[in-house]
Amino acid sequence: MRKIKIIITAFCIFCSQQTFGANYQVTMNDKDSSGNRLVFEKEIINISSGDSVTWLPADKGHNIEMVASPNDLKFSSSPGEEVTITFEVPGIYYYRCTPHKSSGMLGLIIVDNDYSNIEQIKASNAPGRAKIKLNSLLKSLL
Template structure:
């Protein structure tokens, strides 16, 4: 269809907007991970604490615990000199302290296993694991399981990669 220049200019931005709406748009995938705690504060957790996602998925960490501030922090030497438990090509993240109802987002693109923790609550096993893609994907990396940088309570609380891949989403056993 050929439009005369004058007619095109009279149509203005509305015509251009209509054209852009007909272009297919790819919706970004967002998965929410809640930071939660019991009413009296004796128990805290990430929900889910195990999640399988596709590369390019955005994670939204939301603090739903009305009694505590939390962080979502990747295990990585660049952040607080921790042992690397994310793929080597991946960028580490740290949400900083999130007050109740605040949120933080990070997009994971590199295939592999990402372990993260809450800085003030790691010793209470507030940890999580994200599996991006599948084993065998180019660049796939699994964290070194033989690190002594993680408290045994936190290490035990991490769901296995196999469990995450089987179920897709894993909740902490005693999260209530």
């Protein structure tokens, strides 16, 4: 009986690791605790493949639009919507808020510490202040 219990426990630990990665939360804010306007609360997140990120609308009017990613992920959420994405492919993902793309409301997700597509991210669309923000975030990675 004890042996069966150990096997079941071991199996469940295995299952949970296989099925559920970690979940990270990022809030979309009009203003963050430091007084910065139109920002994602965590601009850079390092995660592992299989992990998910949930964006929470602390304030309405913000969304998630994937701009560049290793697997050319096409994704755009509705403003004010809570959304969760699971990341399977290693690399850098650059996303932004569509209404505030020129204000530099953007973020990066790095999966498995893989920076191999950094040139793709550098070359991707970033209007106005977004270019300055994107460059400074990319610089902070190196």
